[in-house]
Amino acid sequence: MSTRERTWWWVGGFLIVVYALFPIAWIVSLSFKDASDIANQSFLPTSPTVDNYTTILTGSASGLFLPALRNSFGICLIATFISCVLAMFAAYAIARLDFPGKRLILSTALAVAIFPVISIVTPLFNLWRQIGLYDTWPGLIIPYLSLTLPISIWTMSAFFREIPWEMEQAAQVDGATTWQAFRKVIVPLAAPGVFTTAIIAFFIAWNDFAYGISLTSTEASRPVPAALGLFSGASQFEDPTGAIAAAAVLVTIPVVVLVLLFQRRIVAGLTNGAVKG
Amino acid sequence: MASIEMRHIVKQYGDGYPAVNDVSLDIADGEFMILVGPSGCGKSTLLRMIVGLEDITSGDMIIGGKRVNDLAPRDRNLSMVFQNYALYPHMTVYENIAFPLRLAKMPDDEVRRRVTEASDVLELKEHLERKPANLSGGQRQRVAMGRAIVRQAEAFLFDEPLSNLDAKLRGQMRTEISRLQRRLGITTVYVTHDQTEAMTLGDRVCVLRKGKIQQVASPRELYEQPVNLFVAGFIGSPPMNFLPASLEGDRLQTPFGPIVLDERRAAAVRGRDLLLVGIRPEYFEDASLVDDAKRPLGSVFRARVDVTEWLGDSQYAYIPYEAPDAIRTQLRDLSRELDSEELRTQAIVSIDATSRIREGREADFWLDSRKVHVFDPQTGENLTRDAEAGARLTQMATEDRVEQVQEAQTHGSTVGGGASRAGAA
Numbered sequence: 140m141s142t143r144e145r146t147w148w149w150v151g152g153f154l155i156v157v158y159a160l161f162p163i164a165w166i167v168s169l170s171f172k173d174a175s176d177i178a179n180q181s182f183l184p185t186s187p188t189v190d191n192y193t194t195i196l197t198g199s200a201s202g203l204f205l206p207a208l209r210n211s212f213g214i215c216l217i218a219t220f221i222s223c224v225l226a227m228f229a230a231y232a233i234a235r236l237d238f239p240g241k242r243l244i245l246s247t248a249l250a251v252a253i254f255p256v257i258s259i260v261t262p263l264f265n266l267w268r269q270i271g272l273y274d275t276w277p278g279l280i281i282p283y284l285s286l287t288l289p290i291s292i293w294t295m296s297a298f299f300r301e302i303p304w305e306m307e308q309a310a311q312v313d314g315a316t317t318w319q320a321f322r323k324v325i326v327p328l329a330a331p332g333v334f335t336t337a338i339i340a341f342f343i344a345w346n347d348f349a350y351g352i353s354l355t356s357t358e359a360s361r362p363v364p365a366a367l368g369l370f371s372g373a374s375q376f377e378d379p380t381g382a383i384a385a386a387a388v389l390v391t392i393p394v395v396v397l398v399l400l401f402q403r404r405i406v407a408g409l410t411n412g413a414v415k416g
Numbered sequence: 417m418a419s420i421e422m423r424h425i426v427k428q429y430g431d432g433y434p435a436v437n438d439v440s441l442d443i444a445d446g447e448f449m450i451l452v453g454p455s456g457c458g459k460s461t462l463l464r465m466i467v468g469l470e471d472i473t474s475g476d477m478i479i480g481g482k483r484v485n486d487l488a489p490r491d492r493n494l495s496m497v498f499q500n501y502a503l504y505p506h507m508t509v510y511e512n513i514a515f516p517l518r519l520a521k522m523p524d525d526e527v528r529r530r531v532t533e534a535s536d537v538l539e540l541k542e543h544l545e546r547k548p549a550n551l552s553g554g555q556r557q558r559v560a561m562g563r564a565i566v567r568q569a570e571a572f573l574f575d576e577p578l579s580n581l582d583a584k585l586r587g588q589m590r591t592e593i594s595r596l597q598r599r600l601g602i603t604t605v606y607v608t609h610d611q612t613e614a615m616t617l618g619d620r621v622c623v624l625r626k627g628k629i630q631q632v633a634s635p636r637e638l639y640e641q642p643v644n645l646f647v648a649g650f651i652g653s654p655p656m657n658f659l660p661a662s663l664e665g666d667r668l669q670t671p672f673g674p675i676v677l678d679e680r681r682a683a684a685v686r687g688r689d690l691l692l693v694g695i696r697p698e699y700f701e702d703a704s705l706v707d708d709a710k711r712p713l714g715s716v717f718r719a720r721v722d723v724t725e726w727l728g729d730s731q732y733a734y735i736p737y738e739a740p741d742a743i744r745t746q747l748r749d750l751s752r753e754l755d756s757e758e759l760r761t762q763a764i765v766s767i768d769a770t771s772r773i774r775e776g777r778e779a780d781f782w783l784d785s786r787k788v789h790v791f792d793p794q795t796g797e798n799l800t801r802d803a804e805a806g807a808r809l810t811q812m813a814t815e816d817r818v819e820q821v822q823e824a825q826t827h828g829s830t831v832g833g834g835a836s837r838a839g840a841a
């Protein structure tokens with residue numbers, strides 16, 4: 140690569156990063172602005188303040204925000220966990236076994252994934268009210284599974300397919316049962332895939348708004364995105380923009396931490412050295 | 417340790433293709449058996465049926481006197497080195513080798529002792545804490561071997577373990593495997609399509625073609641008394657030359673002049689008109705360099721040399737010849753099946769390295785007619801095979817093996833429990 144070419148790559152990369160990060164920077168900046176400062180017509184706050192953060196953490200909005208944060212964490216983690224475990228078995232079967240209906244499962248999963256959420260929210264709302272799942276954790280976990288499972292199955296089966304078949308056969312010849320071979324050889328090898336899938340699934344659940352706003356009504360189960368929509372300003376003439384921005388920044392942090400934490404585990408190529416090459 | 421017996425084994429894959437077709441083979445306890453054949457002839461399939469990774473469509477697989485058709489791989493107690501090693505990349509070399517022992521719930525100090533022993537033999541001691549990804553090809557291969565020998569398995573199964581190594585390493589590992597097998601005295605089945613491995617490693621070699629056994633014999637018998645055109649063409653490098661011939665009395669008329677057959681062989685081929693004569697390259701010689709004592713045992717002919725190849729210790733000359741169309745297509749089919757380069761109808765002749773025969777000139781060649789074989793061009797059958805002589809060669813190989821095993825086990829150091837096992841057996 141010539142220096143000239145390299146420069147262009149840098150410039151291009153920089154532009155893309157700026158483009159992608161600008162809205163985030165804006166939100167961060169907004170979260171430090173005073174209510175009267177919101178329309179100051181400049182990017183940076185005139186006098187930075189942490190009022191918005193105190194509002195949502197200890198102030199008037201904390202009653203709305205803190206339970207929502209707890210709900211979001213609980214519901215998303217449980218949904219992610221269940222979806223990963225189920226998807227692991229499903230993906231293993233899809234990648235390794237030949238059974239009738241394999242393609243049907245994959246295409247159904249895809250169909251579910253692209254099915255518009257908004258069109259099932261209303262029926263689900265009625266159903267949940269009748270069977271008592273409305274405004275409960277399971278009442279959100281179940282629809283979240285429908286969002287996360289298809290994508291989890293697809294990503295994981297792609298990962299499983301990469302693992303050489305012989306790896307498992309070698310384990311069986313070495314004296315492992317099918318279950319032992321799966322647990323001691325396949326699962327460790329699939330770990331990067333499982334982490335990647337878990338992160339994707341967590342994001343999907345974490346970012347959901349439609350189910351969160353429609354299937355909950357109190358802080359018993361209302362997740363953060365829905366709670367943000369219910370913030371109100373200090374007076375009815377004031378928009379809660381600053382508080383929403385602060386909350387948005389706070390809920391982005393776990394996601395960023397999660398990615399940074401598992402970044403090293405996501406690196407592919409763990410099967411290096413398994414086979415001669 | 418155990419013998420392996422196969423009775424009319426058939427394997428049909430889902431698409432109905434018989435990858436292995438009615439194979440019956442007895443492998444004696446402690447024997448080193450080689451499976452060879454061109455690509456796709458069913459070697460791997462057969463091996464995987466022995467180890468239990470592939471269902472057997474019909475027939476009986478008997479290991480150590482017990483029918484194992486319905487046993488899972490883990491209940492057969494065999495160890496296998498895979499074509500691509502299949503090491504566990506997330507475990508260290510130590511844990512890779514220890515894996516079978518861990519599964520058997522062996523106590524830690526026993527595991528340590530055995531892994532150390534195995535790694536001593538394979539010279540892996542300084543690599544025990546490394547991951548497979550950081551090892552060279554030969555080291556990975558040895559880890560795979562270590563995982564196989566660490567356990568007291570009934571038999572070793574190898575699927576082309578050396579096929580991805582470079583020539584030098586391959587030679588090294590070949591002798592390693594041979595020494596190890598002798599020392600442990602464990603029944604071994606070894607798949608390869610490498611000539612040298614087949615000839616040097618095996619007590620007996622089983623030649624497969626399209627899922628069918630062609631011949632099972634010692635390397636020497638395969639070389640000197642092949643049962644048919646396929647085996648004759650497959651074993652030996654450079655390959656055997658096949659010349660068209662017609663019978664006139666006791667003489668075969670060939671493009672390289674008449675060949676006189678002895679009484680036994682003449683009787684075997686009598687009554688046919690078109691034949692194929694098989695002559696190995698080393699049965700030829702530069703006529704000017706042949707002893708007078710030897711000269712009457714063969715015939716001399718004059719031919720034009722197309723190309724010569726001088727290799728230092730040996731020299732090859734290529735002599736084109738004419739063949740009828742029927743024979744020509746037959747030979748082309750054969751060479752295609754043997755994965756060899758498209759043979760033109762030319763003979764490859766081995767001559768002394770000092771010979772002054774030059775390209776593009778005519779020269780006199782001498783042909784040793786004592787060892788030529790005559791094949792039926794239609795069926796490929798070897799008409800002049802001397803079954804008794806062949807059996808004698810294989811008998812001799814068997815005796816050699818017994819001797820070598822005893823030698824190796826008295827002199828070799830104690831390895832992987834091998835010596836103690838041999839003592840118990």
Ligand SMILES: Nc1ncnc2c1ncn2[C@@H]1O[C@H](COP(=O)(O)OP(=O)(O)OP(=O)(O)O)[C@@H](O)[C@H]1O
Nearest residue numbers: 429430431435454455456457458459460461462609
């Ligand atoms: N899973 C499978 N399904 C269908 N046919 C198969 C399958 N595996 C192998 N075969 C067929 O069985 C035949 C034998 O295959 P096998 O792998 O035993 O060959 P091989 O002798 O080991 O060849 P190579 O030297 O190339 O490894 C081939 O013709 C192949 O097409």
Ligand SMILES: [Mg+2]
Nearest residue numbers: 459460461499
């Ligand atoms: Mg093979």
